[in-house]
Amino acid sequence: MNDINSMCFLVVIETQKVKSYLFASPIMREIRGASMLLDLLNRKKTKEILKTFNPNDYELVYLGGGTGRILFRREEDAENFKNKVLKTYRQETVTARVSVEIVPRKKDDNGETFPEWMSHGVRQSQQNKLGQSKGIPVLAGRWVQPCTSCGQEPAEKILHEHGEHRLCRACLLKRREISEHLYKEIKSGKKRKWLLSPASKLISRYTDRFIFTTLAQYTEDRGYRIFLPQDFDDIGQASRPFNYMGFIYADGNRMGEVVKALGEKFTDEEEAKLAYKAFSEIMDQATREAAVEAVLEVVDIKKDRFVPAEFIMAGGDDLMLAVPGHNALDVAILFMERFQEKTRKLQDKYIRQGRLPEPFSHEGLTTSAGVVIAHAHYPVSDLMDLAGELMKIAKTKAARLAETKKEQTGTLDFIVLTEAGSEPIKDRRKDEYTRYLNSGLEIKLTERPYTTAKAHWLLTTIRDLKSSRIPRSKLKSLYPVLFQGPMQAQFDALRIRERLKVTGDLKRSDSLNRLVTTTLPVFPFRKRDDNCWTTPLTEIMELYDFIQPGKNKSTMNHYISPEKEESHDRVAV
Template identity: 30%
Template structure:
């Protein structure tokens, strides 16, 4: 049987490398450096310089897979690729692992999964190593504050470490070559274009069960086609967004991170998820997985442009986990989006914040032991689209009325019901119709007590009533 060696690669702590700094120039440069290192053509040429008879399965998104002719050739390639990463980036690294494989067998996907376990061990061994430190009293890098400064940028006299200097130089070289056409230099400029001014959206997207889809494929050719197709699908999912209102910060594998103006953030999240759902069936059909589609979990954080990138990431990660759990509950049949509006300093733990603020615990006048939730997040894709549509239709309702309704939610269940009726009696017929239709779609409809929903089929187990009214009013300014 023809035996070769499967070599699997994956970039270590890719987000830590890209987001080691708050500076947009360095974040851009880091992302572009990794894009260059993972370019299919570039890696083909690099492998040819290492030795003959390497066959590329795929490269991109921070990972790759290669067939090597021998164990020695596989080990040599791993060593050379790891050296390349360290040379080009200074602080980024990549891990590799190899195993024998019969290329004519019908279990290539399973072999890739097994190689992934070996790769995980290699990555864990690296994780225990200490980062390089600086000598006592050395000046820290002005950008990342993590490594000692080694050079000074002549543009702004910033003292930079070797890694950040390399990132910044990559950004400059792209501008010189005319490959970087973004018209904003920092997130504050992006926020100035937003409505309301000063706010931006931070979006994180992660594919559902992409690994399982790949594992199910028997042949290397179909695995290669699907891996490349999924990467292209994720990367091109933002192509319909206005160029001047967003920027992709990281596109790796089935992960996507971008920033947008606040007023398009939720629409952008929906557009990305919908595009992936709509275009994935044709891709899956080509590799023999007919009748399937790809779905994603998405998190959106809306906050002031001065909000730290590290804080954006932390909140987005937590929201993404919520969305992932909801995706699992839905059997991965639909994409799910969770979001948060940060308007002031608060808890960095979303679960704690929602338990303390968006439940009956925040009532001024609680009603005994009833369990109440003041949010229906996270939302499946169709429901969030509907919620945004209602938020837009509520633009004719005076903002003071909406604020009156919002404050009532935190007073008591009875007060919220009273205020709903009071506002419904004050607005015109068209706005009253919008309120009625909203409660029909997000409440109990006729016979219910708006804005509360207590239908057992719609309310989480152990909860007596929920409402989506607070969610609508929170996003009102951003749609």
């Protein structure tokens, strides 16, 4: 390990406009290829460039999740490294953007601690990022045809795959990456199948910290390999109800505060560097492993070993994931729980290995998620925007709970999208889901966002209602009642409750009886405080069709591979 005091120049790498690059095309193959190229460049290619320098003249702090922190002894080496990274990104992607900033360490009388230096570098990178202009697509002239995939760059090549497509160099590179390295076609024709490459091959190409490497390792450890979807329709067709997809966007909570606390807790330079490195690695590993476990435990994997899920992005503390509509909330909740559990256990592991002086978060780190359930044909970039908006609302609640109640928990917000709309979700909920009485009482027709514990209660309640076989129409009749004036809503809801009692539905269903009497004592509302009433009935009705009854969540230790399941079926027959 090099002496940190001799390293005077910090190189800060930040991938920019990630979403613009990922979703330049609405086609899954290009989105997947874009994600793979960004991971390859960040985790592998940048490290290969670094190895061309004398190891005594630099020290790698962290690379992954689209970011990087490297210390250099000499400014000329830092400049040379920067130029090589920028050139590699241009050559390998054409349109992906990366910021590489060189930040000298302050050497005034007070000096600059290692955490302060890191924070200074991030601030400078963000300031320079805001000042950069966006490149203009090169499209001009009557003979120049635009790319039929992204529509932003001039087409260079015509492909005859599912019809004729003219692709630009950027989209060609994305497609080439997945076709040459991610999978192989094992069945041609109309029903083609694409087998995920073995983990050994993915490690060689991308490292062992690549999301598809993690996926391959998990499944191979259980004795089987899997097939991947080729478009979002494949995911929608596995949904119940048919043709719906859930888009999940998750991001770590209060990570800036955690990094700031590192600097206050670890005053020794070497300890601070260890803690910063451990924090970045733990967060990245927990995101990948929690995402893979959540998908494999919740999403149905049939005997053909097809996994109807797409890991759009998983690195650092960010996750973008597409799954069948009826699995979306279960996957999101399990991911948040596993993420917190893994960040807690990984801290203990790092401490035992001498890679972390002491824990930086005893309860583990938390994450928040936004979930959109929509038709599989809905533009995926729009789903990402909506999920991002929901995720920010959920993060606000997580921050408020941490500050006021000292509660460290994951939170999620969600929406079932039945029609397109341009109004921000916050404004829509304020207009449609909030009522104010002259008495000062506020009535909210929703309880979103939910903590993970309350989200469990919500899904359990829906499953219990469906298992009791209460006619769907009787429950749905409550939904329009809620959007009336508060007094009228109470009157009509109580009439419906009496009807359910007369027909014997309340007697047949303990879950329905609890919901309309105990859970909601001022039916259809419950008091949150003296000035606010809320109801979860809108969530229950909106999600009702997408939550399947009696789902038994198995753990990875008890997960049965498709091959074992098939052989078990043969024995039973």
